Each structure stands twice: as C-alpha cells, then as structure tokens.
Amino acid sequence: MDSPSPRWLTEEEKLAWLGLVSAMVRLPAALDAQLQRDAGISHFEYQVLSGLSMSAERTLRMSELAQMSDGSLSRLSHVISRLEKRGWVHRTPDPADGRYTLAVLTDDGWDKVVASAPGHVEAVRALVVDPLTRTQLRQLTEITRRINHAIDPGGTCTG
Amino acid sequence: MDSPSPRWLTEEEKLAWLGLVSAMVRLPAALDAQLQRDAGISHFEYQVLSGLSMSAERTLRMSELAQMSDGSLSRLSHVISRLEKRGWVHRTPDPADGRYTLAVLTDDGWDKVVASAPGHVEAVRALVVDPLTRTQLRQLTEITRRINHAIDPGGTCTG
DNA sequence: GACGCTGAGTTGAAGCGTCAAGTGAACCAG
C-alpha cells in the first residue's frame, strides 16, 4: 500500500489532461442534447439504430451490437426493449442458433435513422470536424487509436 | 424539414470520428472503474474533492465548484449531500452573502484525496499520457482546446 | 438420453443524473 513516489503530471501534461477531461465530459453531453432535442433519442440509441442500419439485412446479434456500440449487453437489452416499444426494432431468435437473439431494424426504424442522421452529422461537424484542420484530424485519429489501445489492448473492434 | 444535401463525412473524417467516439465513451468508464475499485468514489466525486483540495481554505462556492467540475448545480448538490454523509465535506452559508453556500473539505476529505490521487494519476498516465509522445500531447491540448471552444464559445473556464 | 456446463440474453432492484418545482436570501421600487 505504499506509493513509491507517484509520478505527478508536469504542467504540460496537466494542461493536456484537463482539456481532455473537459471535452470528454461535455462532448457526449452536447451530442446527447442535440439528438434529444431534434430527434428525441439519446446518442447511445442513435448508435444502436445507426449500427443496425449499416448492417447486412439491417440485422445484428445482440452481443455484436453491444460491442459495436460500446455498451453492456444488459444496457443494450433495456434499450432494445424501449426501441421495440417505439416500433423501430424487433427481436427474433437466431434460426441458426437459438442462443443468439437477432435485433432487426424495422422500416420505421430505418426512417428514423435517415431523419436523424443529417442533424447529428451537422453537430459532429460543428463540434469536432470543422474546428480542426485536416492535419489535426489525422493527429486525432492516431491519438485516439493509442488511447483506445491502452484502454483495451485486446482491441475488440479497433482492429 | 428539407435537408439541403447534408455534408456527409469523408472516410478520413469518419475514421477520426469513430475513434473519438470510442475513446469518449470508454475513457470515462475506465477512469470511473479504477476510482470505484480502488477508492470507492466516482470520477465526478474525485473531481469535486480534488477541486476543493486545490482551493484556498479548501473551500468553494457551490456554483464555482459546479462549473469547475463540469456538472450541473443540481448534480453537485446531490453529490455534496452524499460526500457530506461520508464526512468528507460540509456545507456552510457564505458569511459574506447568505445566498451562496460554501462547500468545505474536511480533514477526512483531504486524506481521501491524498489517498486516491496516486492511483488516479497512474491511471491517467497509463491510459493517456504515457501512450502518447510529447508532441502528440501538445497536439491533443490544441485539439481539445478547439473542441471545447466549439462546445462553449463563451469559454467559462477554459480562459 | 439424462446430467451438468457454458454462454447469450433477460429481468428486477438499487443507485445516480436530470428536470421542474420549490425555498429563501439579497436587492430594489414604491
């Protein structure tokens, strides 16, 4: 339990860290706010619907979808229940293996994604893409790649 | 309701965006997990305690503390109630102006911060600082500065 | 083919954040 003189952050490091924390906290909040206001869904729900919309047959196993949208299986299950009530998704046991459950995007769900996407993309542009130069965007790609690798060396989906 | 041909993201932009989303979702989760496991507090609670510990008299007005820790006043009020129950903080009306409430870090609260900080700093190092080069850290500072400015042009605390 | 094992998914309870309404201190107008 003795800390062998913890390596404190330098001023430069602290500056980078504080900026990152602030962005890390406020960017999700800003995206949620836009989607909630304009589409009545959360960013996570958008990720789920969008993930399905980009998949073959607009269908994905629950576990794959959970991984793709960076959420727990339990969280996804609750969310899919809500989306099902709203008529945007429905569930079916996988005919190939009854242990899996398939989440399928309905036509209404597809329409919802199509209607929500432009506003969301605009927000992403306004908050992240447009304020940065192309060079910074490439730097950001490499930086987040390294951070994501540090968080999960297994690299489930980051290749 | 007609979208004037939304400017979709290029492949390069999408790559940067997806990487950022993943980091944005998983980094807070990883930091919360470390603090919850090793210190029994959330990252937000740590920010609050840490913010107080760095202030003169270990004291701050609720509204200042809320702004500093990127949270709503309501959220802070609930959190301070919990921290008060644990004996790490106590509240006092501001003698200078009774409309304000001062949150004061107790000695136990100070000890808690001192005990939690090294582990937290280690996590920050492991997940962000060490995986990046000095150059990348400087790039990240500028990138998050621009994003934070886009989120809140008023720049409440980012100077 | 009955048994236990594994792993996907579901469910309900508990905890936290948000929203909207409420409280109360200072201040100002008359």
Place this chain on the structure above:
DNA sequence: CTGGTTCACTTGACGCTTCAACTCAGCGTC
C-alpha cells in the same frame, strides 16, 4: 417596510445504467 424580482441552491420524482440473479439453448459426457 412591504411587495416583487432575481439568483443560488435544494428537493422529489422520473428515467436510465448497472449489478446480480435467473432463464434457456446448445453441447459434451457418461
């Protein structure tokens, strides 16, 4: 000094996430 306004903060209810059981399909073993 009385009534209204503002602003900082608090409170309670509701919604979402998490955690810990639980269910159930498939698979292997005997």
